[in-house]
Amino acid sequence: MALVKLQTEHFRNLQGAPVSFSPSINLLFGENGSGKTSILEAIGYLGLGRSFRVSRHQAVVSHGEQKLTVFGGLDRGHEQSRPWSGADPESSDKVRHRLGISRNITEKETRLKVDGEPVRNMSALARFLPVSVIDPGVFDIVAGGPGKRRQFLDWSVFHVEPSFASLWQQCQRVTSQRNQILRNGRLDESLMKVWDAQYVELSAGITRARTQAFQLFSDAFFRLVGEITAPWVEGLKLDFYPGWDQSQSLLEVLKGHREQELKMGHTLYGPNRADIRLKFQGRPVAETFSRGQQKTLVILMKIAQGMVLADLQKQVTFLLDDINAELDTGHRAMLAQKLDELKCQVFVTSIEPPKPEELWQQPLPDYRVFHVEHGKMTEE
Numbered sequence: 547m548a549l550v551k552l553q554t555e556h557f558r559n560l561q562g563a564p565v566s567f568s569p570s571i572n573l574l575f576g577e578n579g580s581g582k583t584s585i586l587e588a589i590g591y592l593g594l595g596r597s598f599r600v601s602r603h604q605a606v607v608s609h610g611e612q613k614l615t616v617f618g619g620l621d622r623g624h625e626q627s628r629p630w631s632g633a634d635p636e637s638s639d640k641v642r643h644r645l646g647i648s649r650n651i652t653e654k655e656t657r658l659k660v661d662g663e664p665v666r667n668m669s670a671l672a673r674f675l676p677v678s679v680i681d682p683g684v685f686d687i688v689a690g691g692p693g694k695r696r697q698f699l700d701w702s703v704f705h706v707e708p709s710f711a712s713l714w715q716q717c718q719r720v721t722s723q724r725n726q727i728l729r730n731g732r733l734d735e736s737l738m739k740v741w742d743a744q745y746v747e748l749s750a751g752i753t754r755a756r757t758q759a760f761q762l763f764s765d766a767f768f769r770l771v772g773e774i775t776a777p778w779v780e781g782l783k784l785d786f787y788p789g790w791d792q793s794q795s796l797l798e799v800l801k802g803h804r805e806q807e808l809k810m811g812h813t814l815y816g817p818n819r820a821d822i823r824l825k826f827q828g829r830p831v832a833e834t835f836s837r838g839q840q841k842t843l844v845i846l847m848k849i850a851q852g853m854v855l856a857d858l859q860k861q862v863t864f865l866l867d868d869i870n871a872e873l874d875t876g877h878r879a880m881l882a883q884k885l886d887e888l889k890c891q892v893f894v895t896s897i898e899p900p901k902p903e904e905l906w907q908q909p910l911p912d913y914r915v916f917h918v919e920h921g922k923m924t925e926e
């Protein structure tokens with residue numbers, strides 16, 4: 547699916563007039579502070595249920611307001627081979643699904659709608675609109691801690707394995723119960739046994755789903771890497787670490803580290819410790835790769851994720867924010883070219899008016915250009 551309509555109310559500095567986008571490529575330009583990132587953030591809100599740049603909803607609601615709303619209209623985009631389902635195909639505005647999210651910061655309440663019907667879980671919206679963000683923070687996937695890589699992997703797992711979101715929620719609940727007992731200090735062994743059994747079972751489900759999604763990702767990644775000639779490609783290794791040493795069962799690991807967990811007061815082994823280990827000639831890439839190489843690696847990883855979803859006939863909406871500051875023209879062109887080949891929907895921001903011929907070879911793909919000024923978008 548592709549986001550072809552967007553309307554916001556009280557979202558940062560956006561003026562909120564309805565806007566129509568291309569299901570392919572959208573180039574947004576405007577001065578610093580004009581609202582480019584806010585537009586991407588509003589799109590991200592629909593597909594992720596939160597801002598990709600701040601954790602507090604409060605920061606996103608326009609100053610002086612209590613509630614923000616984002617509406618999106620989806621069209622089938624490039625998912626031509628999928629059986630059509632949903633609203634009236636002949637509808638004049640060509641919107642096949644409508645997504646809505648509102649957040650009231652006083653009541654701390656989020657409301658979600660799909661095609662006008664209330665839904666309880668964010669996953670209902672996220673499945674329609676797989677949003678992938680590439681902004682200056684994305685490079686933490688390689689340079690940062692395991693949490694960033696888990697988040698990266700879980701995005702694919704969510705879209706590959708439908709049961710993952712619910713498994714994950716259940717596991718978080720059980721982990722928090724375990725943590726409460728561990729924090730208490732006085733261990734009730736019989737109670738712990740019950741939680742351990744549930745924790746081990748849920749961890750197995752999560753690990754199965756992650757292993758499967760990681761395999762698809764890794765296959766796509768090495769297919770992609772096979773197309774480039776870089777000296778570092780040869781020694782590169784990507785491994786999935788599930789969160790505990792696989793020479794033992796998770797139950798054995800938990801029993802063997804009871805004292806350590808009690809001392810720390812929380813769960814130390816299992817899915818919350820999973821990671822994608824990136825190594826070059828046996829050493830972590832964060833220690834051996836130059837910053838430029840790390841950036842290339844992250845971009846290839848993001849494209850590979852897009853390839854996995856494309857193989858599943860799902861179109862990803864990529865939000866490329868402020869990448870001019872991070873990537874040289876060659877890298878930007880490589881990214882843009884690949885995303886176009888994958889038939890992803892792409893939003894790119896820049897301060898200067900865009901030069902599409904720098905990003906795509908002839909013939910240029912379909913694209914639309916928008917000028918952003920004081921929170922308002924005008925098509926050029």
Ligand SMILES: Nc1ncnc2c1ncn2[C@@H]1O[C@H](COP(=O)(O)OP(=O)(O)OP(=O)(O)O)[C@@H](O)[C@H]1O
Pocket residue numbers: 557558559576577578579580581582583584585604605606607608609868897
């Ligand atoms: N909650 C809010 N309510 C109203 N305005 C806000 C809110 N949060 C931020 N702003 C303002 O919105 C404007 C748009 O910010 P945004 O980050 O979207 O701009 P940008 O075009 O991406 O800028 P840059 O090129 O500098 O990254 C800024 O002037 C900012 O001060």
